[in-house]
Amino acid sequence: xxxxxxxxxxxxxxxxxxxxxxxxxxxxxxxxxxxxxxxxxxxxxxxxxxxxxxxxxxxxxxxxxxxxxxxxxxxxxxxxxxxxxxxxxxxxxxxxxxxxxxxxxx
Amino acid sequence: xxxxxxxxxxxxxxxxxxxxxxxxxxxxxxxxxxxxxxxxxxxxxxxxxxxxxxxxxxxxxxxxxxxxxxxxxxxxxxxxxxxxxxxxxxxxxxxxxxxxxxxxxx
DNA sequence: TATATTTGCAACTGAATGATTGCATAAATA
DNA sequence: TATTTATGCAATCATTCAGTTGCAAATATA
Numbered sequence: 168x169x170x171x172x173x174x175x176x177x178x179x180x181x182x183x184x185x186x187x188x189x190x191x192x193x194x195x196x197x198x199x200x201x202x203x204x205x206x207x208x209x210x211x212x213x214x215x216x217x218x219x220x221x222x223x224x225x226x227x228x229x230x231x232x233x234x235x236x237x238x239x240x241x242x243x244x245x246x247x248x249x250x251x252x253x254x255x256x257x258x259x260x261x262x263x264x265x266x267x268x269x270x271x272x273x
Numbered sequence: 274x275x276x277x278x279x280x281x282x283x284x285x286x287x288x289x290x291x292x293x294x295x296x297x298x299x300x301x302x303x304x305x306x307x308x309x310x311x312x313x314x315x316x317x318x319x320x321x322x323x324x325x326x327x328x329x330x331x332x333x334x335x336x337x338x339x340x341x342x343x344x345x346x347x348x349x350x351x352x353x354x355x356x357x358x359x360x361x362x363x364x365x366x367x368x369x370x371x372x373x374x375x376x377x378x379x
Numbered sequence: 380t381a382t383a384t385t386t387g388c389a390a391c392t393g394a395a396t397g398a399t400t401g402c403a404t405a406a407a408t409a
Numbered sequence: 410t411a412t413t414t415a416t417g418c419a420a421t422c423a424t425t426c427a428g429t430t431g432c433a434a435a436t437a438t439a
């Protein structure tokens with residue numbers, strides 16, 4: 168069972184979930200209302216997102232709020248980094264770009 | 274048959290192919306040498322990458338060189354944009370970000 | 380011209396994926 | 410306490426996916 172962030176964001180419903188909870192932590196039921204599938208289907212998506220640490224849960228009574236694990240999203244950005252250099256250095260500001268990358272590296 | 278960039282980069286072999294040809298245009302045979310699978314498997318990955326415009330081909334005699342379509346890679350970056358705001362605005366611009374996300378709900 | 384090389388396409392296979400239905404558990408509420 | 414609500418887990422199913430093998434077409438080379 169492959170379970171990494173790239174496989175996680177391959178599904179459009181999971182991408183939509185990430186966008187929704189980026190704005191506000193939500194329960195599975197609340198999320199399910201935004202989609203045309205069953206609550207269980209949404210729960211399975213949440214489980215996948217949990218397993219690759221893209222979200223975390225917080226129990227509040229019998230409700231469970233899911234919220235974005237923003238640091239994990241950065242890993243996608245990190246992978247894109249190598250390509251971003253390609254399209255940014257088209258405009259002959261190579262030195263500036265490189266030094267920016269170095270300074271923002273944390 | 275879903276065929277979008279997110280599904281395309283979900284496969285680790287395809288991600289490796291993208292990294293390889295980002296450095297230099299390559300033929301299917303040359304690419305296959307870098308992996309532990311058959312040439313046909315690599316060709317199928319190339320076909321998928323082609324279909325979502327992440328790469329393009331250039332015929333040279335009987336050889337076909339595949340190269341990165343860097344503009345298409347930007348679309349991933351574009352999707353990340355909404356989240357990048359979250360991790361870049363460290364100081365008290367949270368309200369702006371949240372309202373932006375809500376308004377861009379599509 | 381005959382042969383080797385490079386490639387794409389088709390058929391097949393086992394595994395993974397997304398979704399559904401049914402059920403169990405725990406917490407809130409009447 | 411009895412019922413409703415929120416959730417997770419298991420079993421099942423149809424579809425998709427990644428990989429393989431075999432073959433055909435086109436180009437290069439002997």
